[in-house]
Amino acid sequence: MVVSLEYDKSVFINCPFDQAYKPLFEAIVFAVFDCGFRPRCALETEDGGQVRIEKIFGLIGDSRLSINDLSRVDLDSATKLPRFNMPLELGVFLGARHFGHGRQKGKRCLILDRERYRYRAFISDLAGQDIREHRDEPARAIRIVRDWLRSQSIDPVPGGRIIADRYQAFRAQLPELCREAQLDVGDLIWVEYNDLVWMWLGLNS
Amino acid sequence: MKKRVLLAPATVSPKRALIRAAVEKVAADRASRNSTDAGLGAASPRRSGSSRN
Numbered sequence: 110m111v112v113s114l115e116y117d118k119s120v121f122i123n124c125p126f127d128q129a130y131k132p133l134f135e136a137i138v139f140a141v142f143d144c145g146f147r148p149r150c151a152l153e154t155e156d157g158g159q160v161r162i163e164k165i166f167g168l169i170g171d172s173r174l175s176i177n178d179l180s181r182v183d184l185d186s187a188t189k190l191p192r193f194n195m196p197l198e199l200g201v202f203l204g205a206r207h208f209g210h211g212r213q214k215g216k217r218c219l220i221l222d223r224e225r226y227r228y229r230a231f232i233s234d235l236a237g238q239d240i241r242e243h244r245d246e247p248a249r250a251i252r253i254v255r256d257w258l259r260s261q262s263i264d265p266v267p268g269g270r271i272i273a274d275r276y277q278a279f280r281a282q283l284p285e286l287c288r289e290a291q292l293d294v295g296d297l298i299w300v301e302y303n304d305l306v307w308m309w310l311g312l313n314s
Numbered sequence: 315m316k317k318r319v320l321l322a323p324a325t326v327s328p329k330r331a332l333i334r335a336a337v338e339k340v341a342a343d344r345a346s347r348n349s350t351d352a353g354l355g356a357a358s359p360r361r362s363g364s365s366r367n
Contacts, residue, residue, distance in 0.1 A: 118321055147321040154325070265318050282340055289336030290329065303323035304330050308337040310320055 115147075116212055120258075121172035122150040123198040125181045135302065136247035137176060137254055139276050142306050143314065144258040144266045146174070152299035165198055174261060175202045175218040176254060180245070182231060196232055219257045221250065248273045267314070279309055 120141050124134055141148040149168050151161065169175070177199040182191050199220065206216040220235065222228055225242040228235050241257075243250040252269035259266045267275075286309070287294040292301055327333060 119324070142320060145318045145320060147324055149324055264316055267318070282344075285340050286333075286336050289339050290333045292329070292333075298327075300323065300325050300327035301329060301333065303325070304327040304333045305337065307320060307323055308334055312337060312341045314320075 116171060117173050118146045119149050119172040119174065120146045121168050121175040121202065122148050123175060123195055123202070124150075124178040125192070125195070126152060127181075130178075130181060132247050133178070133180075133243065133245065133250050136251050136276060137178075138302065139279065139306050140251040140254040140272050141176075141258070142303075142310055143272045143275060144255055145262065145264055146258055148303070150299065165201065169198070169202050169205055170213070173212070173216055174258075175199075175216070176221065176257075177202070177218055178221040178243075179228060179232065179240075180221060180223040180243070191231075217261060219254070221253065247276075251276060275310070275314060278313065279306065282309070 122134075122137060122141070124130060124137070126134070138148045149172050151165055151168065153168075154164055177195060179195055179199070182193070182195060184191055199218070202216065202218055205213050206218075209216070218238075220228075220238055220240045221243050222240055223242060223245055225240055228240055241253045243253060251273045255266065255269040255272050283305070284294050286305055287297070290301075290305075297305070
């Protein structure tokens with residue numbers, strides 16, 4: 110079976126998009142690029158006419174790999190209800206692997222949480238999956254993502270320390286980069302952040 | 315040894331040209347600052363050397 114590079118190297122990132130999670134999210138996206146993969150996420154299509162779940166089905170169908178962060182499955186302070194989007198999307202990914210045909214059978218996923226065994230209290234059916242704890246530390250998340258992508262790649266992948274150091278250098282330059290590009294460093298949208306990371310890595314790695 | 319390939323993002327920012335110019339300018343500025351610093355660093359021992367005279 111021939112699997113396209115597009116599919117083989119696409120990593121669907123299933124995580125929250127709020128400000129509090131941003132340090133982890135941006136670190137994970139950087140690590141995915143630096144490992145030679147392409148991050149995909151629901152933020153990349155702004156087609157208001159498309160139903161969100163359809164958009165997610167399309168992204169999952171087009172991605173061999175997925176990184177799923179369950180660390181924010183907390184009760185919302187206003188509604189007192191948990192946020193279930195991440196477990197739902199992980200379920201879609203696992204379902205695609207189980208019920209799908211052809212290339213869908215080769216899907217692999219990484220599951221992240223704050224603590225390794227916390228999932229037992231709220232989604233115990235995940236027992237047997239490899240769950241890694243990032244402890245809300247971006248540098249640790251980078252190393253976990255790198256080690257996992259290394260196991261999914263036949264191409265060379267930089268070491269975790271190298272990527273973490275590069276990420277620090279990128280963050281230090283980001284305000285200057287945004288000033289030059291007339292962008293608001295605190296309000297970058299998905300496509301802008303992707304372009305900044307990709308082009309910066311092209312010149313600095 | 316195989317070289318790692320950086321894959322382009324799946325979607326293109328409307329500001330890609332602006333971002334490219336910014337990334338290149340910052341890299342060039344830093345390279346120029348580094349070479350100036352290196353030049354000054356190389357000059358320092360000569361200055362301290364001359365002070366011994």
